[in-house]
Amino acid sequence: MDELDDQLRKLFSDDRLDVHSPPVAAETVVRGAARLRRRRAAITGAFAVAVLVGAGIGLAQLGKARSDDTVSAYLTTATPTTSTTTPQTSVSTFTSTVIVTTNPPPSSNGGNPDTPGTGTRSDPKSDPPPAPPTPEAQPGRYGSLSLGMSEGDALATGSLVEPSTPADPENRCKAYATKSVPDSNAVIISPARGIVRITLASFAKTPKNVGVGSKVTDVKTAYANATQSGSNVVVEMNATPAWSYIFESDGSTVTTVFMRLNANDCAGV
Template sequence: MNISEDELEQRLRELFADERLDLPPPPEAGTTIVAGARRRRRRRQGVLAATGVAAAVVVVSGGLTMLRFHAEDGTAVMTADGSSISVKPPENLTAGRQPQTSVPGPTSTRDIEVSAPPASPPSKASRPSSAQPPSKLPPVLSGPLLDADGFGAVKLGMSETQVAAQGVTLTEAQAGASCTVYSVQGSGVPASASVVISKTVGLVVVTPDQAAHTAEGVGAGSTKEQVFATYPAAKDESGGVVAPITTGAAYHFRLDDSGVVQTSLASVNQDCAG
């Protein structure tokens, strides 16, 4: 049966207008349609975001450097030539976190090593003082030795006769009321000296003409401090220091600005001046 186009169109209109073909939508159709649209929108956004990230990775990897983000704590891990360094943003820039006063440690697979600041240059050692402590000064050995009991073979307490018997010549006698001063020299003494001989107690003073040194190493140039350090019982006297060495004898050191310039040995108990 041939039907014209007009007749076919008319029948189709009548068919579509038939109320028996109407299907009423379910009550929840609107909600379902909206939810589906939202899902499709989210999927579309996720695909776009993934595409953008993939493109960024491709671009950055071309420079041998890649950034990997940790969504949990906002840490970015930068990998270059097989090594990785983590960079964590400040806490106050991470969404949903409160600023913290403490600084978190590195979270990368290889901790960043911070080199210690260079050590301060060692302070220059102060130049040692040329002056040594009094007790550490080298002993003086110059000049003749003046012992605690006499000078060479001449000893405290000897009479004029005994002194002369030691190979010593007594000259330039200066006689006093009870004592006589002599200049002595000869094989019995290390050097020429001045002596004082008492008529009652014998030889009481010996003073070498040149600066002598003691057995303890005090002599020409020794400081006053060295004298006191060597002889703790020493005391000041006019022009110098007197230092007892035995119960019957003492050294008398005459000093000037250069130190000891003369040393004498004298008996403690005597009847002669000086």
């Protein structure tokens, strides 16, 4: 080790190994160091200025915040804790009903009906008489014969018994007996209007069950439009041609029933 140390000392003490810098190099190094110091000083100053500006802005914001907090505190403190409540006025609603009586319309004499009029008051009208009952609708037919049938048609039915006999003094109308009614005047025929009367058999009944042997009161009860004509009761039917039932009686009981054309032209029929 001592030998190595000696060699190293010799080596480092050899002048040949020294590096000799020119004079200009030292001056260049000094100028570079000066520039480096100036840059560092400029950077440090700029940083300080930035720090100061930031600190100023922070202080300004802090002061504003504190001012706002102070104002808020003052405002909060200044708010009254007790509020004045305006008393409410209670309103009661009352509903009232008013009944107004108007005057009734004037009467025919121009005044109020409650006030006596100067004109004469007419007497109350009596009830009108009831309308006459409507004639009943029934065809004017008995068996094969019908009112208004011509003589030829009636003979063709075979219901008539010949010969005929005069039915009126003028000998215009003819009378025939029938197979059910042996009376020679059972059927009367007009040359202009045909059969004007048909006599019903003694056993025959009308559709309302009225016939020979019935009481006159029964006829009037059965037919509301029945009218009294002497000892006969006449009941008009509603048909074409128009005709009527003729109920001959002895005053209380029906003795004969026949059908008669209303517009007949045979005398005494």
